[in-house]
Amino acid sequence: MQIETIIPWMGVAYLLMVWSLLYKENRFFRFAENCFVGAACGYTLTKAIDSLNSSGISPIITKARYDLIIPMILGILILAKFKRNIAFVSQWGVNIMVGIATGLAIRGVLQAQVIVQITATFISLSMMPNPLAYFNNIFVLISVISTIFYFIFTREPSGHLKYISKIGRYAIMLALGPVFASNVLTRMVLLAERVAFFLRVLGIIK
Amino acid sequence: MEKKNRGILEALEYVDRRILYSLMIIVVAVPLIHPLGLPMPISSFTRTAYNAIEALKPGEYVIWASDVDAGAWAECGPQSIAFLNHLFRIPNIKIIIVSFIPAGTDLVLLALKEVDLHDKKYGIDYVILPYIAGGETAKAIFFSDVYKVVTLDVYGTHLEQMSIMKDFKNVNDISIYTGVVSPMTPLEEYIRQLVLPYKKPLIVGVISVNVPTLMPYIKSGQVTAYLGGAMGAAEYELLIGRPGSGLAQADSISTSHLMILLLVLMGNILYIIKRVRGGKK
């Protein structure tokens, strides 16, 4: 009961400590920073122990998943990094992870991010409902082509081709502006939420 | 005179960022203390979401998914509260709350503290399932047969003992699948595992950064409607007539956006003046 009333005030104290960084780096910030690193590290570690139990030890015992003993051993070998002369054994487990992750990451990437995007760009220039749609589609077509062109590295564009590359750069900038803007929205919401929290704890607003 | 002018311009251009920060706090705090009641249009998707939930009939099942982690709670929290307030207000519907992200269950319990439960009873009208691990695979199984992945509720009671679960075997029994989603991974999994095979309407709340990512699914009709960030929550609060934290913050979002635009404008005017003067030299 008592602790529940203190926690919001601690929240306010931390808020001031962290935001004091905006003025300059100081001991209050360092206190919050180091507390947080300790807490986060401890938290991560407890979660790791938890999942080692639920996805490693317990399936081996209850579901007879004896194959999981192999990653357990390889995992313990990863810890060999602490001793330089046997550190090479840690690379086995790590490289299996790299292999799995890379395989997963690249197997569908060309379909999802190249073929689908190319197909989406196909348009029929012969039938368009109105002039605006016509303009929009041509606009997208030109910006896609010029952007891809901009990313060609091994051929230096010369003559008129230089302009295509430049248009590509402009198309990228047009794409980045809206992304920046939607981030403004999210960040302002988070800021407003924290200021509201601050005012609520101090009793200025309900 | 000229020299002094230049001094002011320089000072404005290289204004100490701490002054900007303090200005920002004021601009955000003032509307929170004294709500300005700035006008707020309601987007069509928020209205679609509201209408779909409003149209639920007694006896129908709804799944509410809390697929959200703590970092997104500032935006998804108000959305959850608004959504759940609406769901609990509709008479005699059954609500099943589930989470496929570890922090989701704790967060939805937090949200429920601020929700008016009306006369809904736990175990009869609504139930909270624990976090279900296993990503897409777990979702696929959950949708085809709930009991294969979850047998206990969040408090450790057996699901068979609850009257709400009597008529509920799999996702075919629900009318709408709704929830908050952030990060976006669960959403794509829902499209593949829920919308495509079962053709169930999906209504989600997402944080505003993820709205562009969501757009293709909205356009293809795979996602029926969405709430976008805290503004979506504020609009929904307005629709259900329960002003909450989303609406309270809407004004300060407006003012802070205006301030950023004014700053950008000022920065550019200063820049142009400086360029013109520099050009004369």
Place this chain on the structure above:
Amino acid sequence: MSLIRRREISLALAAIGGIIMISDYFINVKAIKDIAAMLQSWGVILAIFCIFLSTGNLVIYHVQRLSRQTKEERGWSGLVLLVMSLFVGTYLAGRQDLFNILFNAIYLPINQAIYGIIGFFLITASYRAFKVRSLEASLLLVSGCAVILKNAPIGSWLWEGVIPIGTWFNEVGGLGGNRGFVIAAALGAFSIGIRVLMGLQKGFAGEAGGGE
């Protein structure tokens, strides 16, 4: 000893892992699907040991500082280790109640304070960066401001036109650039992935093992 030290072993492991994951996507044979699923569950366990490794490293770093640094530095390192052991201690002792208190009193509020700070950085960044320096920068400025204005609830009240204009930049203006960006990057991603799986990407593959 020298045989198992060879770099080829670890490179082969990466290649095998990758090939299985890729085959799983293209070949519909139950054995492969099973092996792929098994490998993925291995990956989960290996990732946990990476946490142990990283945490061990951090602990060693701070313990070393405890004996070497100035008094103040020692204090900070001590704080990190103390808070960390509080979390782990209450967890291992099974005191979920105390653990939750620590979580709510330390972890959560500082977490929220940090994410609230980002808004401030965005202001100075917009002030400094959104300038009509060149055509390139101006395009960024125009498309950005149009969407900022559309996003602000007050925008459409000031002028109805901000909605269609903002939406145009969001859905049409930026679309082409975005697509080209994604297509080019995907080709780069595929190519570096293949290089890694083929063992052509030197660097982190454990060349010649050790380093003594």
Place this chain on the structure above:
Amino acid sequence: MITNQNILITNLVMFGLLLFFMRKANAGKIPQIRQIAAVDAIAEGIGRAAEQNRPVFFFPGSVALESSEMVQTLAALNVLSQVAQIAADKGAVLKCVAGHSTIFPLMEETLRQAFLTAGTPESYKSDTLLWFSDSAYARDAAVMGMMHRERFATNIIIGRCYVESMMYCETGNFLGALQIGGTAAAIQAPFFVTMCDYALIGDEIYAAGASLSKDPVQLGSIEAQDIGKAIAIVLIIIGTVLLSLGIRFSL
């Protein structure tokens, strides 16, 4: 038995292109790649740091190895390998932060190998590579504090970042560091473009490592990518022409 045939064909075509051009480059026909300002700035920035006797900061993005965007981290590690060698050559102190625990062992190996190649294995010290937990904001707090205290001369941030891009770049800006950022995620690119002195965007981060190392195999694969891009452009044009003529088809 074979599923996703179309995708398989696309993958095989690209794989074939890569093999062909990597072999060609290995045989001595190394392609030239155009200059990328941000890549040149990396060596310059490290040199500046060495002159000023201030450290260099490197961050490879914050995604986990299991993430589908981990390829960007691989690209960052590729750059890190070069950065470490340049730093060792020029005598600059390098400080790195691992974005995720699964990336930590990879970075450690990369750094050790790079220092070994440069002939200064002793450059790897206990604070060369740090990890502050898998909680993003705890790491961000630690890195911001570190930036204030260490006064890095150059910050190099390449990879799939989340909000930390903004925090690190603005803090670096405030402290007057030379900043080089890069990402292949469209959603993060605007922050690097607006807040950094030099930005690598999109495919440039994959080319950066090749450009720095001048490794023939890597340069060859860049050429293969370029052919892939040319094919993409041609496909878009053909598709549009066919569709405009009223010919329906599917890819």
